[in-house]
Amino acid sequence: MKRILVLALRDLRIEFRGRSGLLSALFFLGVVLLILGFALGPEENDLRRAAPGVLWVALAFAGSLLAGRVWAVEVENGTLDDLLLTPGSREWIYWGKFLFLWVLLLLVALVLLFMVAGMFYLPLDRAPGLFLTLILGATGYAAVATFYAGIVVRLSTAQLVLPILVFTVVVPVILAAVRATVGLAEGAAMAEVASWWKFLAAFDLIYLTACSLLFPFVIEG
Amino acid sequence: MTLIELENVWKRYGREWVLRDISLSVDAGEVVALLGPNGVGKTTLLRVAATLTRPQKGTVRLFGKPARRIDAERGELLYLANPPAFYRHLSGEENLQSSLQLMGKPVLDGEIEAAMRAVGLAPGKPVSAYSSGMKKRLTMARIRLLKPKVLLLDEPETALDAEGREMLLALIDEVKRGGAVLLATHDREFARAVADREVVMRP
Structure with missing residues (x-):
């Protein structure tokens, strides 16, 4: 448990010092929201109806940018070998990297939630429910993205392949999260x-269990 | 006791065989230097010995066990690549601290700073501001702190000044007492100074 926290905190520290991943994700979010806002027009009802979809489309795309950061720090610094040579089974590496991505996703999701509430009139009167939806959605997304990012880490085309792999598997999470958000926004x-x-x-639960168990086999060179 | 043992190892990348039927062993208390021209497979051999690359054929044993079965023993194994790998946004001491924590070793008060000062480095600078020689010195601090039983070094002497080389020779000598060192180098003089045995690889 201690090593999981050490790994996640270290990666977060590196990410905040480098800032490239987080800043590009936030910039990307701003652009997506601006374009969708213009496309949907000024009608409050239209914007309100689209808000749950906008929230999750923007988060899914920003998530694919952040997913690339999970292993980028090791590839950029040539430190993947050091991580693989740590003692014990390698599941903890998956959990450390998962935690790192999960925290990043939640930070971005929180910023995004208030941006969507401001620009698309997403009602925040059921905020605890929205937070829970974001937490559950981010967990599923991070579980899948951390795993597939590990599979493609050694490929030169990793940044291209990763979103295709992740989106294919993560669609049920996005759909369920959109439905829950629609329910909360419409007072269901x-x-x-x-x-x-x-x-x-x-x-x-299923993906976290399966991915952490399979991870040691996929990360081996 | 034999700590590193490779038996009839074959390794290829794509269609090209890099290692052909290589057998090599390093006992505790021994330093073996791999010599040979560029591209002959010295780094690949080190990576196979470090369990980072799986050979197509042959067996690798570390600490007397099949390489794939070592788990806890990986904490006693240290492979240092060339160029050295460190997180450039972290300082030297943050890199060392992270390395110790992830290897499951205790971090004692002042130990990291002392190890850095022993190799002539002052704490506080991010690794991005380090020269190649300073990074090599930081790897030496890492060896001091982790105290490995099996040490695998890829061109450890490059970028080091005369003083750094002396430190490295002393450090390898320290690891050798009870441990095994396998290193790859192009420098015959360095190999002669440090190794008990030289293995020349040919294309």
Whole structure:
């Protein structure tokens, strides 16, 4: 557990000092929201109806940028070998990298939530529910993205291949998260929203378990 | 005791065989230097011995165990690539601290600073501001702190000044007591000074 935290905190420190991944994701989010805002026009009802979709489309694309950062720090510095030569089973490396991406995704999601609320009139009166949806969605996304980023880490085309692999698998998470967000925005009954949360939680559990168990085999050279 | 053992190892990249039927062993208390021209497979041999590259044929044993079965023992193994790999946004001491923590070794008060000062480095600078020679010195600080039993070094002497070389020779001598060192170099003089045995690889 200690090594997982050390790895995640170290990567976060490097990311905040380098800033390239986080800044480009935030800049990308700004551009996406601006374009979608212009495309949908000034009508409040149109913007409000599109808000859940905008939130998750923007987060999914920004997430694919951030997913590339999970292993980039090792590739840029040539330190992947050092990580692979640490003692013990390698599942903890997956969990450390997952935690790093999860925190980054949640930070971006939080900024995004307030941007969408401001620009697209996403109601924040059920904010705890929205936070829970973001946490569950980010968990599933990070679980899958960390795993596939590990598979393609040694490929020169990793940045091209990664989004294709991740989006293929992560579609159920995005769809469920959109449905839960729509339910919360439109004031649907809690039972209806909770059914999507259960789906997301089940997906998260299955993918976190499967990915962490398979990870040691895929990261070997 | 034999700490590094390669038996009939074959390794190819694509269609080209880089290592053909290589057998080599390094006992505890021994330093072996790999010599040979560029591209002959010295780095590949080190990576195979470090379990970072899987050979197509042959067996690798470390600490007397099949290489794929070592788990806890990886904490006693240190492979240092050329050029040295460090996180450039972190300072020298942050790199060393992270390395110790991830290897599961305790970080004692002042130990990292002392190791850095022992190799002539002052703490505080980010690695991005280090010269090649300073990075090599930082790898020496890493060896001092991790105290490996099996040390694999790829061209450790390059970029080091005379004083740095002396330090490196002393450090390898220290690891050798109870441990095994396998290193690749182009420098015959350095190999003669440091190694108990030289292995010349030919294309």
